[in-house]
Amino acid sequence: MGRRLILSTIISFMLISSTNNFADDDHDKAYKLLRTGEILPLEKILKITRKKVQGKILEVELEYHDELLIYELEVLDKKGVVWELKVDAVTGMVIEKEKD
Numbered sequence: 001m002g003r004r005l006i007l008s009t010i011i012s013f014m015l016i017s018s019t020n021n022f023a024d025d026d027h028d029k030a031y032k033l034l035r036t037g038e039i040l041p042l043e044k045i046l047k048i049t050r051k052k053v054q055g056k057i058l059e060v061e062l063e064y065h066d067e068l069l070i071y072e073l074e075v076l077d078k079k080g081v082v083w084e085l086k087v088d089a090v091t092g093m094v095i096e097k098e099k100d
Helices: 005-012 024-035 041-052
Strands: 055-065 068-077 084-088 093-099
Touching: 041 068, 041 084, 041 093, 055 084
Parallel strands: none
Antiparallel strands: 055 068, 068 084, 084 093
8 A cells, every 4th residue: 555545544543533433542443444454545535525525625534333434524515515424434435425
């Protein structure tokens, strides 16, 4: 896996809010999941979500929901609407897309 891909994913885990199920030191666990190929890198997730909503990424979180790892993204579109997308971190499938 490319160094840039790994770095962008590590940075994404730094953006994880304190309200999720990950502890402060769980970025190591998330990094391991990425290195072992158990989750997709943030760069791939962003490519997927840009096909659904184009705009500025406001926030990225990696959370457990019903035992699934989910990337939650908030995106500000060109019209000023904030969208929340939930993407399966393993498959890249968009699970939910709604106005926030």
